[in-house]
Amino acid sequence: MDAVIKRGRPRDIGMFLILRYTGMRRESVATLKVKHLDRTGWLRGVVVKGGTTRDIPVPEPVIAYLLTYAKEVLPSIAGNVTPETPRLWSKGDAGSSAEPCSR
Numbered sequence: 001m002d003a004v005i006k007r008g009r010p011r012d013i014g015m016f017l018i019l020r021y022t023g024m025r026r027e028s029v030a031t032l033k034v035k036h037l038d039r040t041g042w043l044r045g046v047v048v049k050g051g052t053t054r055d056i057p058v059p060e061p062v063i064a065y066l067l068t069y070a071k072e073v074l075p076s077i078a079g080n081v082t083p084e085t086p087r088l089w090s091k092g093d094a095g096s097s098a099e100p101c102s103r
Helices: 002-007 010-022 026-030 060-072 074-078
Strands: 042-047 053-057 089-091 098-100
Touching: 010 026, 010 060, 060 074
Parallel strands: none
Antiparallel strands: 042 053, 089 098
């Protein structure tokens, strides 16, 4: 976690927190959308291995971080944020535009 914080990339911190505190697989994390985050401490309707959906509990501090990320960081990356907006975005080579993360 120290290395992730030291890099100072909000997306990486959010991704690490989700992976660490939920045990979700990489592909499920990469495909999260804004609609999956429930303010009551859950990721709702997440597509998991086998294509099924699950509701996954998330600790309150992680939910708080993800809500702040969606409110303060995501609009500057993704533009207009809707429930279908991917939660995590990646910037490719220098100068390229941001794209939703993929597995």
